[in-house]
Amino acid sequence: MTLPAGNLYRRREPSRASVWKHETLMTIDVLLIGSGGREHALAWKLKQSPELGLLHAAPGNPGIAELAEIASIDVADHAGVIAFCRDQRIGLVVVGPEVPLVAGLADSLRDAGIAVFGPSAAAARLEGSKGFTKELCAAKNIPTAAFRRFSRAEEARAYIQEQGAPIVVKADGLAAGKGVTVASSVEEAVRAVDDCFEGAAGAEVVIEECLSGPEASLFCLCDGDIALPFGTAEDHKRAFDGDEGPNTGGMGAYSPSGLMTPELTERALREIVRPTLEGMREMGAPFRGVLYAGLMLTAEGPKLIEYNVRFGDPEAQVLMLRLRSDLLPILLTAATGSLAGVEPEWSPEPAVTVVLAAKGYPGAVRKGTPIRNIPAPKADEIVFHAGTTRQGDEIVANGGRVLNATARDADIGSAIAKAYALVDRIDWSDGFCRRDIAHRARTTS
Ligand code: AMP
Numbered sequence: 001m002t003l004p005a006g007n008l009y010r011r012r013e014p015s016r017a018s019v020w021k022h023e024t025l026m027t028i029d030v031l032l033i034g035s036g037g038r039e040h041a042l043a044w045k046l047k048q049s050p051e052l053g054l055l056h057a058a059p060g061n062p063g064i065a066e067l068a069e070i071a072s073i074d075v076a077d078h079a080g081v082i083a084f085c086r087d088q089r090i091g092l093v094v095v096g097p098e099v100p101l102v103a104g105l106a107d108s109l110r111d112a113g114i115a116v117f118g119p120s121a122a123a124a125r126l127e128g129s130k131g132f133t134k135e136l137c138a139a140k141n142i143p144t145a146a147f148r149r150f151s152r153a154e155e156a157r158a159y160i161q162e163q164g165a166p167i168v169v170k171a172d173g174l175a176a177g178k179g180v181t182v183a184s185s186v187e188e189a190v191r192a193v194d195d196c197f198e199g200a201a202g203a204e205v206v207i208e209e210c211l212s213g214p215e216a217s218l219f220c221l222c223d224g225d226i227a228l229p230f231g232t233a234e235d236h237k238r239a240f241d242g243d244e245g246p247n248t249g250g251m252g253a254y255s256p257s258g259l260m261t262p263e264l265t266e267r268a269l270r271e272i273v274r275p276t277l278e279g280m281r282e283m284g285a286p287f288r289g290v291l292y293a294g295l296m297l298t299a300e301g302p303k304l305i306e307y308n309v310r311f312g313d314p315e316a317q318v319l320m321l322r323l324r325s326d327l328l329p330i331l332l333t334a335a336t337g338s339l340a341g342v343e344p345e346w347s348p349e350p351a352v353t354v355v356l357a358a359k360g361y362p363g364a365v366r367k368g369t370p371i372r373n374i375p376a377p378k379a380d381e382i383v384f385h386a387g388t389t390r391q392g393d394e395i396v397a398n399g400g401r402v403l404n405a406t407a408r409d410a411d412i413g414s415a416i417a418k419a420y421a422l423v424d425r426i427d428w429s430d431g432f433c434r435r436d437i438a439h440r441a442r443t444t445s
Pocket residue numbers: 145168177180182208209210211212215237294305306
């Protein structure tokens with residue numbers, strides 16, 4: 001190949017941006033949306049970035065407030081968020097939870113010319129509508145449980161009678177982890193259908209074949225085209241030790257998943273994640289943000305159970321403790337550029353997070369109970385705030401999942417011990433936690 005002469009002789013001068021960077025480091029101000037343990041973990045990691053100017057958070061929590069300026073804006077008021085971003089010259093908005101994404105906050109910000117990490121409402125349908133995701137899987141031949149959608153209860157009931165149990169019933173729409181029933185009998189499945197059509201969650205149900213196998217989560221940062229694997233984790237969904245009790249948003253997690261070998265990760269990317277990004281692009285809804293694939297590792301290979309369009313909570317807590325690279329430029333690139341060539345660096349050490357929940361969770365809980373002696377953070381151990389608030393000088397419980405004791409260490413046994421040592425220093429008589437978080441990792445990693 002012959003290059004034009006001009007190219008051969010062009011002097012390579014450093015760009016203005018990089019010269020500037022050497023002299024006075026260019027920084028950007030960030031607005032972080034959310035108030036849970038996931039957002040505390042993101043704030044903690046962002047705060048370590050030499051490229052961060054000011055960190056703002058809305059609505060935040062007392063843990064986040066130690067790292068960020070709390071912005072008094074209503075996240076549901078998109079015009080208000082845009083005005084704040086313009087006023088404060090925010091260079092990147094990072095959206096933690098799914099609700100604002102499904103409500104189109106990322107669209108409003110992008111339309112206003114503000115960089116945002118998080119998908120559009122059209123792309124957030126991957127989490128917001130189970131029916132949408134199932135149709136996409138069918139169109140792109142993505143391995144997932146066989147399914148049917150129903151908008152009439154009697155048809156759903158007849159289908160269940162015909163299929164028999166076990167069978168899975170899911171309410172369409174966001175249901176905060178509570179819209180799924182893995183029914184071991186036809187009666188239980190029919191009851192779940194009746195609940196869906198009576199309650200607010202479901203004008204539609206998805207009925208699925210019941211899969212079996214261990215579960216693992218794969219996180220991918222996406223720029224619309226490329227999926228960059230961004231860690232694996234396993235969580236514990238049931239409330240009590242030994243996987244007993246009701247389903248919850250997650251009682252603990254660890255990373256990496258011993259089940260997600262590099263080969264399985266590559267297979268999941270090839271068969272599940274990349275076809276999804278292709279399908280989203282084809283329908284004019286490219287996915288930018290973090291795609292969280294909940295996988296079941298069946299005898300036939302990985303199958304998609306569900307997508308989430310944001311970091312997991314509490315999975316983000318363990319990912320952030322393991323990420324060595326600077327999070328800020330990576331999120332900014334995913335939001336505005338191409339992830340080609342980006343190679344995040346991870347600590348090889350595992351991390352564990354134990355959720356401290358208020359007694360009664362996932363049912364009704366008491367708020368306002370005082371929490372004392374929360375240990376100070378260190379590089380490899382920190383208690384993230386998930387559902388706390390400040391009352392005078394005191395930190396008090398303000399939700400179901402309240403704190404996340406999170407630690408990293410050389411092996412999984414020491415990481416578990418370190419996380420529980422944090423738990424045991426906390427003085428909160430109204431809290432409980434599972435005592436077996438990550439124990440199954442000892443046998444799989
Ligand atoms: P989801 O909210 O879709 O992640 O479902 C919550 C939990 O229900 C999953 O983590 C699985 O343990 C279980 N589950 C969901 N779909 C299926 C399925 N088709 N077969 C077996 N278990 C399932």
